[in-house]
Amino acid sequence: METHFSLDLGDLVLEGRIDQINPFGGENAVELLDYKTGRPRSQKEADSSLQLSVYALAARDGMKMKPVRLAFYNLGDNEPVYTARTPRDLAKAVEEIREVAEQIRQMIFHPTPGFVCKWCDYQPVCPAHEEVL
Numbered sequence: 001m002e003t004h005f006s007l008d009l010g011d012l013v014l015e016g017r018i019d020q021i022n023p024f025g026g027e028n029a030v031e032l033l034d035y036k037t038g039r040p041r042s043q044k045e046a047d048s049s050l051q052l053s054v055y056a057l058a059a060r061d062g063m064k065m066k067p068v069r070l071a072f073y074n075l076g077d078n079e080p081v082y083t084a085r086t087p088r089d090l091a092k093a094v095e096e097i098r099e100v101a102e103q104i105r106q107m108i109f110h111p112t113p114g115f116v117c118k119w120c121d122y123q124p125v126c127p128a129h130e131e132v133l
């Protein structure tokens, strides 16, 4: 439960927490669960989630496990949405992470406004809200 990870990708390190890791068969095979409150996540969201890909990378490369199944566990309807990642999917996820890291290094931050803005501490300096004002 609540396992911290530190994923070293050479020139960058990702830190995070996986809600739950369950044994899933033998030879270090595991299932990774991320609990979701609020709106239930869809199959499409689980299949395309970079968050779940990062968890799979952390389990595979950081913890030497085999992440054979990933899931968003929707607490609202008590239903898991299962997905998986191939080695190719994870290689693509690393590319995406590196692209985002490069943008951050270049101070390129594209705001993506949404319902979370009302709780965001950066709203006073966020370009998305400057335009509205």
Ligand code: SF4
Pocket (backbone or CB within 6 Å): 111, 112, 113, 114, 116, 117, 120, 121, 122, 123, 126, 127, 128, 129
């Ligand atoms: S206020 Fe700006 S930075 Fe904050 S969540 Fe909204 S779009 Fe993102």
